[in-house]
Amino acid sequence: MEDEKDHALPGFEAEAKDNSRRNFLKQSTLLTAIALTPGTAVKAAEMGVGEKIAEAFEKMPIKMEVNGVAHSLSVEPRATLLDILREQLDLTGTKKGCDHGQCGACTVHVDGHRVNSCLTLGVMASGKKITTIEGLAKGDDLHPMQEAFLKHDGFQCGYCTPGQIMSAVACIREGHANSEMEIREYMSGNICRCGAYPNIVNAIQEVKAGGQAV
Amino acid sequence: MNDQLNKPSSSTGMSRIDGRLKVTGAARYSGEFTPAGMVYGVLVGSTITKGTIKSIDTKAAERAPGVLKVITHLNAPKIAGYQVEPGKPEPAKGTYKLFYNNKVLFNGQPIAVVVADSFERALFAASLVKAQYNTDPHHTSMQDNTGAFAPGGDGTTKRGTVDAWKTAPFKLEQEYIIPSEVHSAMELHAIIAKWDAEDKLTVWTKTQGVQDTRDGIVSIFKLPKENVQVNSKFVGGAFGSALQVWPHEVAAILSAKVVKRPVKLLLGRADMFTSVGYRPYTWQKIGIGATADGKLVGITHEAVGQTSTYEDFNEEPIGVSRSTYACPNVNTIYKINPLDIGSPTWMRGPGEATGAFALESALDELSYALNIDPIKLRLINYAETDPESGKPFSSKYLNEAYKLGADGIGWDDRKQKPASVSKNGWMVGYGMGGGMFGAYRDKAAAKAIMMADGTLIIQTAVSDIGPGTGTAMVTIASDVMGIPADKIRFDMGDSSLPLAPSQGGSSTTATVGSAVYQACTDLKENFQKLIGNGGTDKPDYAAVLKQHNLPKLEITVDSSGGPERDKYAMYSWSVHFVRVLVHPTTGVVKVDKVVCVADSGHIVSPKTARSQIVGGAIGGIGMALMEEVIIDDRYGKLVNNNFADYHVPVNADIPQIEALFVNKPDPYINPMGAKGMGEIALIGMAGAVANAVYNATGKRVRELPITPDKLVGMELELS
Numbered sequence: 001m002e003d004e005k006d007h008a009l010p011g012f013e014a015e016a017k018d019n020s021r022r023n024f025l026k027q028s029t030l031l032t033a034i035a036l037t038p039g040t041a042v043k044a045a046e047m048g049v050g051e052k053i054a055e056a057f058e059k060m061p062i063k064m065e066v067n068g069v070a071h072s073l074s075v076e077p078r079a080t081l082l083d084i085l086r087e088q089l090d091l092t093g094t095k096k097g098c099d100h101g102q103c104g105a106c107t108v109h110v111d112g113h114r115v116n117s118c119l120t121l122g123v124m125a126s127g128k129k130i131t132t133i134e135g136l137a138k139g140d141d142l143h144p145m146q147e148a149f150l151k152h153d154g155f156q157c158g159y160c161t162p163g164q165i166m167s168a169v170a171c172i173r174e175g176h177a178n179s180e181m182e183i184r185e186y187m188s189g190n191i192c193r194c195g196a197y198p199n200i201v202n203a204i205q206e207v208k209a210g211g212q213a214v
Numbered sequence: 215m216n217d218q219l220n221k222p223s224s225s226t227g228m229s230r231i232d233g234r235l236k237v238t239g240a241a242r243y244s245g246e247f248t249p250a251g252m253v254y255g256v257l258v259g260s261t262i263t264k265g266t267i268k269s270i271d272t273k274a275a276e277r278a279p280g281v282l283k284v285i286t287h288l289n290a291p292k293i294a295g296y297q298v299e300p301g302k303p304e305p306a307k308g309t310y311k312l313f314y315n316n317k318v319l320f321n322g323q324p325i326a327v328v329v330a331d332s333f334e335r336a337l338f339a340a341s342l343v344k345a346q347y348n349t350d351p352h353h354t355s356m357q358d359n360t361g362a363f364a365p366g367g368d369g370t371t372k373r374g375t376v377d378a379w380k381t382a383p384f385k386l387e388q389e390y391i392i393p394s395e396v397h398s399a400m401e402l403h404a405i406i407a408k409w410d411a412e413d414k415l416t417v418w419t420k421t422q423g424v425q426d427t428r429d430g431i432v433s434i435f436k437l438p439k440e441n442v443q444v445n446s447k448f449v450g451g452a453f454g455s456a457l458q459v460w461p462h463e464v465a466a467i468l469s470a471k472v473v474k475r476p477v478k479l480l481l482g483r484a485d486m487f488t489s490v491g492y493r494p495y496t497w498q499k500i501g502i503g504a505t506a507d508g509k510l511v512g513i514t515h516e517a518v519g520q521t522s523t524y525e526d527f528n529e530e531p532i533g534v535s536r537s538t539y540a541c542p543n544v545n546t547i548y549k550i551n552p553l554d555i556g557s558p559t560w561m562r563g564p565g566e567a568t569g570a571f572a573l574e575s576a577l578d579e580l581s582y583a584l585n586i587d588p589i590k591l592r593l594i595n596y597a598e599t600d601p602e603s604g605k606p607f608s609s610k611y612l613n614e615a616y617k618l619g620a621d622g623i624g625w626d627d628r629k630q631k632p633a634s635v636s637k638n639g640w641m642v643g644y645g646m647g648g649g650m651f652g653a654y655r656d657k658a659a660a661k662a663i664m665m666a667d668g669t670l671i672i673q674t675a676v677s678d679i680g681p682g683t684g685t686a687m688v689t690i691a692s693d694v695m696g697i698p699a700d701k702i703r704f705d706m707g708d709s710s711l712p713l714a715p716s717q718g719g720s721s722t723t724a725t726v727g728s729a730v731y732q733a734c735t736d737l738k739e740n741f742q743k744l745i746g747n748g749g750t751d752k753p754d755y756a757a758v759l760k761q762h763n764l765p766k767l768e769i770t771v772d773s774s775g776g777p778e779r780d781k782y783a784m785y786s787w788s789v790h791f792v793r794v795l796v797h798p799t800t801g802v803v804k805v806d807k808v809v810c811v812a813d814s815g816h817i818v819s820p821k822t823a824r825s826q827i828v829g830g831a832i833g834g835i836g837m838a839l840m841e842e843v844i845i846d847d848r849y850g851k852l853v854n855n856n857f858a859d860y861h862v863p864v865n866a867d868i869p870q871i872e873a874l875f876v877n878k879p880d881p882y883i884n885p886m887g888a889k890g891m892g893e894i895a896l897i898g899m900a901g902a903v904a905n906a907v908y909n910a911t912g913k914r915v916r917e918l919p920i921t922p923d924k925l926v927g928m929e930l931e932l933s
Contacts, residue, residue: 058279076334083333092246093239095450097400098483102857105400133239146237152224153825157680158236159401159450165237180870188864191857193400193451194680195832196825197868199224 062126066091067135075122082106082117085132093133093162097191104190107163107170108132114170116189133162136169144212145169148203156194164190168204169214177208220618220877227820228699230685232448232678241448244420245404245480252406253282255329255469255479256336257462258343259322259488263850264352264554267316267325267345274342275328280335282473284343286326287313290468294436307525310557312461312468318347319524320556321354321850322488327465329473352554354850356495356520362552363518367528369548373536373602378512378543382503384583385511390500390572391917392900393842394520395493397561398862399679401450402483403490407466408476414441419463421446422456423716424709425675430459435467447707452679453833454560455490457718462489487855491559492843494520496531498572508586508594512543515573521550522557529565534573537602537785538650539595554850560718562833563897566651571837574647574901575916578908587630588646588905589616600783608782609880609889612648615789615811618874619646622809623791633912633933640795640804641930643910649897653784653815653880653889654721655775659712660729662691662737663768668756670695672733673705676714676726680829681892682822686723687730689819690886694734696752712770720786720890723818728884729773735885737769778882786814788894790831790902796910798932801925803907805835808871810899815889816879823891827873830895836863837896838903840919 059074066089075084080099085091085108094117097105101119108117109131136143145168148154155161167190171177176186183204184197192200207214235241260267272284290313298304312324326343330336353359379385405419415437421427424444432439449456466479481489501514515535521527532546563570581588596613599606619625628644629635635642663671672691678684684704692699705711714726741753744762759767793807810831817823840861844854854860879887900918908914913928 076332078338079332079334086246087333090248091239092242095243095400096245096402096480098857100483100856100858102483103400133237137238142234142237149237150229150233153229153233153821154224155233155236156682156822156825156829157399157401157449157451158232158241159243159399161236162239184865184868188866191400191862191864193398193453193833193862194825195829195863195868197832197863197865198828198870199825200865201870202224 060123062123064125064128064130066130067132077121077123079122080118081120081122081125084122085117091132091134095159095162097160104167105160105163107166107190109166109170114167133166136165143169144207144210145203145214148207152199152203152206153196154200154203155192155196160190160192164192164200168200171204172208172214177204180205220875222820222824222873224824226824228685228689229821230682231688231699231704232684243401243404243448243450244418244446245406245478247406247418249406249408249476252476252478253329253331253473254333254336255327255466255477256340257324257465257485258326258328258340260318260325260345262318262347262349263321263354265318265347265349267318268348270325270343270345272326272343275339278335278339278342280331281328281339282331283329283469284326285313285469285472287316291472293434293464293468295434310461310524312464320488320522320554321852322485323556324461324465327469329469329477352850354553354555354845355847356497356551359551359553363549364526364552366519366548366550369528369530369532369546371536372545374543375512376545377501377514379501379503379514382511383506384580385501385503386576386579386583387499387501388576388579388916390498390575392496392568392571393918394495394558395561395837395841396487396843396860397453397455397490397492398486398860399451399453399455402480402486403456403460403462404480405463405466406476406478407470409470413437415467416443417467418445420449420452420456422449422452422677422679422718424677424707425714426716427459428709431467434459434464444709445707446677449677449679453562454564454718456679457560457716460490483857484855487843487852487860488556491557493561493568494527494558496520496568498531498569500572500576502576502580504580504584506584508584508591510539510541510595513541514545516547517569518549518551520558521552523552523554525557526550527558531565531569534566534569534650537600538573538648539592540597540601541595562830563649563651563893566649566893567837567897567900570647570649570898571900571904571918574898575904578645578905579914585630589620589625592616592648603783605781605783608778608784608882609815609878610787611813611876611878612787612789614876615787615813618876619789619791619809619811622872622874623793623807625791628909631933632909633931636932640797641910641932642793642795643906643908644793645902645904645906645909646789646791647898647901647905648787648789649894650785650787651720651890651893651897653724653786653883654719655728655884656715656721656725657772657774658714658726658729659770659772660726660733661712661768661770662733663766664737664755664759665766666756666759668697668701670697670702671705672702672730673711674714674726674729675709675711676706676722677717678706679717681826682819683717683722683726685822686727686819690727690730691734694731695738720892720894723888724884724890727818727886727888729771731885732773733769733771736771737767740767740769782882784883786812786889786891786894788812788898790834790899792902792906794903794906794910796907796925796930798930801922801930803839803920803925805867805903806869808869809874810871810895811874811876812891812894813876814891814894815883816887817875817877818886818888823875824873826891827895828871830892831871831899832863832868834896834899835868835903838900838918838920840921842919
């Protein structure tokens with residue numbers, strides 16, 4: 001762990017926050033928005049008891065390590081790991097393609113395993129180690145899978161690529177890259193609409209055959 | 215044959231210049247910028263298909279935490295470009311106008327936008343907006359709206375005698391259907407709109423053309439052209455879906471104006487099925503006749519395509535029958551059928567891919583009727599000159615492409631008799647199908663700047679939706695200037711750069727590449743002038759600048775095609791060869807082997823060109839075997855609006871695909887001799903697959919996609 005950071009919504013000024021908070025507290029219809037909120041907290045909000053309480057029941061503190069950096073975050077329980085990475089941590093390398101776990105563009109590693117970050121709530125990732133595409137290279141030295149994707153042109157538009165690469169690394173680590181057929185099967189959770197599949201398979205086979213640590 | 219250039223592998227040639235940014239996650243797409251104070255917009259879609267909004271309750275949404283504004287047709291500021299001049303009638307047809315009135319024209323039409331300080335809050339508040347409607351009866355099925363056909367552009371034509379095919383000794387008439395398909399690029403359409411002043415706007419948006427998008431915004435919002443800046447440096451696929459300014463872009467720009475903050479708006483995956491166009495459902499009928507020795511007598515090609523009620527969308531599915539083969543008598547009929555669904559738009563191989571499925575299937579059917587090999591039948595009717603205009607082709611080596619492809623797939627192993635080969639319990643079949651697409655060259659400009667350190671900067675406003683435009687442009691510049699690619703920087707995706715058309719119609723390399731070629735040629739010439747007599751062809755540019763005490767040398771050139779287009783017919787051609795395995799019990803079709811050949815002039819960038827052909831072929835496999843929009847016509851609602859239900863090819867569906875290139879330069883189209891290949895990569899593929907399925911099973915599926923249920927119902931067995 002290198003350092004610890006606190007994050008507000010990126011680029012968001014205090015004025016906007018105050019404004020939204022004010023609205024939040026004066027409007028009793030917020031009840032519909034927070035059906036699971038404990039009654040006492042709601043009452044406190046209705047009585048206009050300060051913003052800290054609102055913050056307390058609206059958001060939850062989480063700690064997670066992303067690409068070796070420890071983060072203490074305050075997140076809504078409904079916020080997905082994907083949206084937290086992209087909108088709060090500005091790690092936009094992890095892509096949003098469907099929000100339904102159907103395309104794989106959002107694939108990241110959670111404690112070393114590939115996971116669809118769009119189907120993972122941020123609160124579920126608390127205490128976990130996350131690796132995104134931004135954390136794969138060692139400084140200027142690309143990960144062998146990144147090199148292989150470049151060499152074999154394993155992409156065109158590049159949007160599914162971070163998810164493909166995270167999945168490809170996991171595919172080898174899991175021991176699911178022993179044949180072309182096996183790679184194709186275990187990479188089928190990552191859609192590439194540009195149609196780079198054969199090149200992706202070639203890239204993975206090359207890394208697997210190279211025997212480097214992934 | 216030079217294998218490196220004609221038969222590249224996935225690792226042949228120069229890697230993408232922007233590849234490093236893409237594999238490290240550093241490439242930022244439209245929705246991935248964070249201007250200070252940015253807030254989030256989420257659209258609310260109509261839940262009915264046709265009618266009017268009776269009332270719309272936004273109170274709950276407005277009171278929800280973090281909500282800054284809810285905009286509907288009731289409170290939206292007037293959009294200048296939507297307004298009709300006083301005294302003039304409302305135009306009967308035209309682009310959809312967001313929040314213009316209370317009318318609902320299709321299911322999922324945006325009826326409100328909610329702006330809040332976080333994505334989650336905007337998304338939740340959007341769920342609280344409730345509308346009451348007066349519903350009208352709707353039509354969303356091509357079958358139950360047959361009375362409303364309108365003529366489709368100028369698609370009704372004749373050459374020679376009408377219906378001459380009927381007089382031929384060998385003839386057939388069949389109907390072919392393609393369902394509507396959705397582009398489904400992986401990147402969701404996204405925009406960030408930021409007003410810099412009352413009449414000054416910057417947007418980051420997904421577009422195939424930053425300048426066309428700028429001009430579209432200028433026309434909708436009536437802003438000074440110089441005050442609108444459009445950025446789109448990385449585009450996560452588009453395939454035709456980002457060639458116009460869509461309602462969600464208007465919504466974001468409008469919202470940003472109202473809340474006085476930058477607004478980010480991403481469509482959800484479900485919205486991608488209803489809000490940014492699709493390939494229209496098209497019914498086709500082909501009558502085709504030939505003499506016993508295979509000479510075509512006549513083709514009648516009829517098509518009815520889907521459009522919306524508010525906009526006429528015409529493409530040219532029937533054009534392929536006029537231009538692909540030498541045939542003296544061709545007549546076409548094209549109509550459009552207005553449905554209560556959002557407008558269709560261009561999708562990769564627009565019109566041609568649809569038409570080629572029908573024509574290449576019909577030709578295959580004819581080959582069996584005549585008992586002539588399908589390649590031979592095509593060679594018998596090979597067009598040596600353009601059948602439509604009579605002009606000579608600028609270049610055409612399609613016959614060589616047939617040969618390359620046939621050798622590649624092992625066509626000799628194909629049995630002319632269908633349903634006669636089985637292997638490991640699977641029926642085996644071979645098929646082929648071809649495509650063609652006009653080779654265009656539009657106007658473009660490019661700026662070339664040689665810096666003091668010997669770095670060359672090339673600038674033009676083109677977008678790259680994935681084919682590798684920057685890589686091709688740098689390759690061209692590197693060849694002309696004689697400097698390595700890593701000394702060249704390519705700036706693009708910025709509307710303030712020199713003129714470039716939208717990336718579409720397979721014309722970017724021919725158009726923008728020519729401008730880059732010209733800019734570099736002229737810049738090099740200016741260096742030669744500085745050097746005077748005795749200069750080398752590839753001078754040390756940095757040394758020359760230093761010697762003349764110049765910080766840089768730059769030039770901007772305009773480029774366009776010349777009169778050669780009047781003399782020659784210009785096309786790219788492709789031919790796809792497929793081997794399929796069909797399981798007789800389950801009806802599952804596996805694409806087992808694919809060889810695609812492109813006759814598209816000189817190949818500028820072999821690695822990216824190969825990927826483009828492979829990718830197009832995969833799009834064609836999706837079209838052939840799985841892609842189909844399904845609408846519940848009772849409600850007019852699209853029911854398979856996600857990747858679990860709308861199937862696109864995944865890795866397990868796709869074998870290794872061989873891409874071959876004739877790679878002979880076209881002497882007339884542009885200085886590089888390069889023709890387009892984005893469209894031809896897909897056009898003809900669906901027909902090739904359908905033809906292979908027939909060869910394997912003896913069953914002809916004329917309605918795409920060829921799903922197992924269709925084949926199971928046909929009782930497959932070896933003949």
